[in-house]
Amino acid sequence: MTTVSEETRTQVRFEDLGISQESLEAVRSVGYETPSPIQAAFIPVAVKGGDVIGQARTGTGKTAAFVLPVLERIDFASARPQAIVLVPTRELCEQVGQECRRLSTDRGCRTVVIVGGRPMREQIDALNRGVHVVIGTPGRVIDLIGRGILRLDGVKVVVLDEADRMLDIGFRPDIEKILRRCPTERQTFLLSATVPPPVERLAQRYMRNPDNIDLSSDGVTVDTIEQYYVTVDEDRKFGALVRILELERPNQVLVFTRTKRGSDKLYQRFAKRLSNVAMMHGDLQQNVRDRTLQKFREGKLRMLIATDVVGRGIDVSTVSHIINYDIPEYHDDYVHRVGRTGRMSSSEKGVAITLVTKEQGELLTAIEMRINKMLPEYDLSGYEAFRAGPARKHVEPERRVTHEIDFPEFSDLSVA
Numbered sequence: 502m503t504t505v506s507e508e509t510r511t512q513v514r515f516e517d518l519g520i521s522q523e524s525l526e527a528v529r530s531v532g533y534e535t536p537s538p539i540q541a542a543f544i545p546v547a548v549k550g551g552d553v554i555g556q557a558r559t560g561t562g563k564t565a566a567f568v569l570p571v572l573e574r575i576d577f578a579s580a581r582p583q584a585i586v587l588v589p590t591r592e593l594c595e596q597v598g599q600e601c602r603r604l605s606t607d608r609g610c611r612t613v614v615i616v617g618g619r620p621m622r623e624q625i626d627a628l629n630r631g632v633h634v635v636i637g638t639p640g641r642v643i644d645l646i647g648r649g650i651l652r653l654d655g656v657k658v659v660v661l662d663e664a665d666r667m668l669d670i671g672f673r674p675d676i677e678k679i680l681r682r683c684p685t686e687r688q689t690f691l692l693s694a695t696v697p698p699p700v701e702r703l704a705q706r707y708m709r710n711p712d713n714i715d716l717s718s719d720g721v722t723v724d725t726i727e728q729y730y731v732t733v734d735e736d737r738k739f740g741a742l743v744r745i746l747e748l749e750r751p752n753q754v755l756v757f758t759r760t761k762r763g764s765d766k767l768y769q770r771f772a773k774r775l776s777n778v779a780m781m782h783g784d785l786q787q788n789v790r791d792r793t794l795q796k797f798r799e800g801k802l803r804m805l806i807a808t809d810v811v812g813r814g815i816d817v818s819t820v821s822h823i824i825n826y827d828i829p830e831y832h833d834d835y836v837h838r839v840g841r842t843g844r845m846s847s848s849e850k851g852v853a854i855t856l857v858t859k860e861q862g863e864l865l866t867a868i869e870m871r872i873n874k875m876l877p878e879y880d881l882s883g884y885e886a887f888r889a890g891p892a893r894k895h896v897e898p899e900r901r902v903t904h905e906i907d908f909p910e911f912s913d914l915s916v917a
């Protein structure tokens with residue numbers, strides 16, 4: 502195993518990575534000037550043909566890091582699946598598909614996204630017409646393999662993206678079944694923000710002497726994010742959120758809740774007054790989720806309230822603020838959530854604010870240990886009513902703010 506440090510790679514150009522002329526032109530046309538550290542480290546190793554584990558935080562350009570080497574292996578004249586990318590969520594599927602198409606430009610990479618919640622017919626038709634790269638969530642992929650519709654015998658590269666997350670969601674048995682259906686003579690890439698023991702075991706079992714590219718120790722979250730926490734009583738959270746929105750006036754904000762029900766409740770409270778707010782969680786139909794995400798991308802929505810599973814696939818460079826309305830229970834989810842802002846393609850700094858109740862101190866500490874950084878407290882001073890502790894007897898200001906959501910800039914975008 503080789504480990505590559507970030508400093509040794511930062512001056513590298515795309516020309517130095519061993520990718521084809523076509524890929525160099527595509528990268529230029531997309532507007533990427535220099536490779537990100539994970540790209541600079543991962544691509545040259547991957548194009549040599551061996552297995553690679555890339556441990557990189559989200560928002561660092563990891564998608565292009567594996568898509569470029571995958572494209573190098575595709576014979577575009579043949580229309581059978583030659584690469585399969587497994588990801589944890591539908592939204593991430595779309596992001597990977599888009600990157601494959603953008604970075605293949607004239608070569609015309611044909612992709613199919615295989616996810617549940619979409620008509621299977623469309624996916625079958627696409628497969629019958631012929632595709633180069635299959636991108637999917639493990640459940641539906643297994644389904645199509647089982648029906649004899651998807652054949653993987655022409656696969657040369659398998660990618661497990663956000664492997665830690667896929668295992669968290671319980672996709673392990675499906676992933677293993679899929680890997681066993683792929684030819685043994687293949688290349689396997691595994692991308693993961695973290696490599697806990699279950700991911701390591703998967704790698705040991707299904708990868709051959711992988712190179713390990715670890716950029717995670719350089720700080721888990723992206724430097725362009727200002728991160729804060731704020732202590733607040735459970736029953737004051739809504740008021741605190743409103744106050745933060747008033748103070749921050751975010752360009753676009755993603756609010757995370759722990760449960761679908763929590764998203765729903767919070768959404769209902771805002772939707773009474775504001776039209777440019779939406780929510781997204783796993784119970785909503787795929788076409789509704791797609792439309793919501795599209796509106797968010799187009800800037801027609803100012804605030805999106807989401808749960809982790811759907812939230813993590815959101816790649817919208819205009820997101821300026823992440824608010825963890827509920828502190829994540831797993832510290833890795835914090836890293837993934839916060840990675841939704843301060844994206845590489847955005848020049849703006851992102852802000853992430855986590856609401857913490859007094860009882861949740863340990864969760865905050867676990868996050869701080871994970872990101873190796875103490876979070877400063879967000880200054881809601883002057884708004885003592887939101888804070889935990891003795892100040893809570895001054896409840897009037899919160900009531901006032903809660904009932905008059907006073908952030909007119911939030912209502913000036915109407916949803917089409």
Ligand code: AMP
Pocket residue numbers: 532533534535536537540558559560561562563564565816818844845846
């Ligand atoms: P990812 O970590 O793959 O989700 O990528 C985060 C964002 O960075 C995406 O919006 C990409 O389009 C963008 N990106 C990827 N590689 C580069 C690069 N070399 N230069 C600038 N932006 C990039």
